Structures are given as structure tokens and as C-alpha cells.
Amino acid sequence: MICRILLLIKLSSCVCGTFVVNVTQTSYQAEENHNITLEWTFTTKTDSSLNSLQILCEIINPLKCLYHLHEGVEVSESQDEQFAGRVQCDKDVLREGRLRLHMSRLRTEDSGLYVCGVKTNYGANSGRCHLNVTAAADESKPQRPTVSPQPESQGRISLYAGLGLTAAAALLALCAGLFSLCLTKSAEKKGNVSAVI
Numbered sequence: 002m003i004c005r006i007l008l009l010i011k012l013s014s015c016v017c018g019t020f021v022v023n024v025t026q027t028s029y030q031a032e033e034n035h036n037i038t039l040e041w042t043f044t045t046k047t048d049s050s051l052n053s054l055q056i057l058c059e060i061i062n063p064l065k066c067l068y069h070l071h072e073g074v075e076v077s078e079s080q081d082e083q084f085a086g087r088v089q090c091d092k093d094v095l096r097e098g099r100l101r102l103h104m105s106r107l108r109t110e111d112s113g114l115y116v117c118g119v120k121t122n123y124g125a126n127s128g129r130c131h132l133n134v135t136a137a138a139d140e141s142k143p144q145r146p147t148v149s150p151q152p153e154s155q156g157r158i159s160l161y162a163g164l165g166l167t168a169a170a171a172l173l174a175l176c177a178g179l180f181s182l183c184l185t186k187s188a189e190k191k192g193n194v195s196a197v198i
């Protein structure tokens with residue numbers, strides 16, 4: 002059942018017609034422990050209601066759910082624990098076709114490619130942006146120990162490697178089940194697929 006539903010979502014997501022999801026910024030830069038607001042805009046119709054709105058935002062590589070809205074209701078069960086209590090959506094502007102996600106207390110591991118899929122009863126699409134969270138300068142230790150840069154530079158390298166795959170990864174994630182993670186996770190937790198779909 003999940004597969005059939007995913008296929009439907011997948012197909013509608015990949016038919017990129019007049020329904021668009023834009024990013025207001027393709028790349029964000031922030032420092033650890035700071036806050037940031039990621040913003041997407043999507044096509045609205047005057048007669049549309051929030052009840053028909055489904056939104057899934059995920060970080061790719063590894064795929065983790067950041068935000069899930071189902072028929073206008075937030076599904077917190079879907080959210081990965083990495084983002085628990087740190088992501089807030091501005092529900093007031095959703096009606097205007099603006100998806101604003103406030104992320105607080107940023108961590109370096111929040112860095113990556115973010116994809117938000119928006120599905121309405123008049124279309125579906127997705128938009129992506131990068132977030133780069135740099136480590137906060139540690140004032141108590143102005144000089145880094147000589148051994149410590151190693152893991153950090155490895156992290157950077159894998160981040161670059163990940164970014165190199167950006168287009169492919171994003172397309173893959175979208176077309177091979179952008180919605181799968183959130184749906185699967187909440188289905189597992191709720192033990193009831195129909196509650197999620």
C-alpha cells in the first residue's frame with residue numbers, strides 16, 4: 002500500500018507543470034548555535050485551503066526528515082530527532098504560498114542540501130537549497146590542538162563530495178521517494194498507514 006501511494010506522490014511530484022516551488026535563496030551560510038530561516042515559495046490559488054496542503058522537507062545525504070505537514074497538520078512523529086524542537090514553520094504565511102522554516106540552535110551536522118516537496122490538490126513540486134553551518138569559534142581555546150583539524154577537514158571533504166552529487170541526489174530523492182522517509186517513519190510510529198496518507 003505504501004508503495005502504491007508513494008508511486009502516486011512520486012508521479013505527481015515529478016510532473017513539473019504550472020505548479021512551482023521556488024527557493025528565495027539557493028544557499029545559506031550560518032554559524033553553529035545561531036538561528037536561520039529557510040524560505041520557499043509555491044504557487045497558490047485563491048480558493049485553496051490549508052487542508053489540502055502536504056509539505057515534506059528533508060535533508061539529503063543521509064536522508065532525514067526536517068518538517069512534515071499533512072493536510073495542514075504538522076506530523077511531528079515524522080521529524081528526525083536531529084531537528085526535534087529546533088524547527089518551526091510560520092503557519093500564517095503558508096496561505097500566501099510562503100514556507101518559512103525557522104531553525105534554531107544550528108549544528109554543524111545541519112549542513113547539507115535541503116529539499117522541500119509541496120503537494121496540493123492542484124499540483125506538486127519541490128525546491129532545494131544548501132545550508133552551510135560552520136563551527137563556532139571556541140573562545141576558551143583560541144588555538145586548536147594540532148590533532149583536531151583532521152576530522153573536520155574530512156567532514157568538509159565528504160560535504161563537498163555530497164554537494165558534487167547535488168543535482169543527481171536531489172533528483173533521485175525527489176523521484177525515488179522524497180516522501181518515503183517521512184511517510185514510512187510516521188507509519189511505523191503510528192502503526193497505521195491510512196492515518197498518514
Ligand SMILES: *[C@@H]1O[C@H](CO)[C@@H](O)[C@H](O)[C@H]1NC(C)=O
Nearest residue numbers: 034035036089103104105106
Ligand atoms: C534563536 O531562536 C530562539 C528561539 O527559537 C531564541 O530563543 C534565541 O534567542 C534565538 N537566538 C538568536 C541568536 O537569534
Ligand SMILES: *[C@@H]1O[C@H](CO)[C@@H](O)[C@H](O)[C@H]1NC(C)=O
Nearest residue numbers: 021022023042043044045098
Ligand atoms: C518562481 O520563480 C519564477 C522565476 O523567478 C517566478 O516567475 C515565479 O513567479 C515564482 N513563483 C513563485 C510561486 O514564487
Ligand SMILES: *[C@@H]1O[C@H](CO)[C@@H](O)[C@H](O)[C@H]1NC(C)=O
Nearest residue numbers: 030031133134135160161164
Ligand atoms: C562553508 O562555509 C565556510 C566558511 O565560510 C567556507 O570556508 C566553506 O567553503 C563553505 N562550504 C561550502 C560547502 O560552501
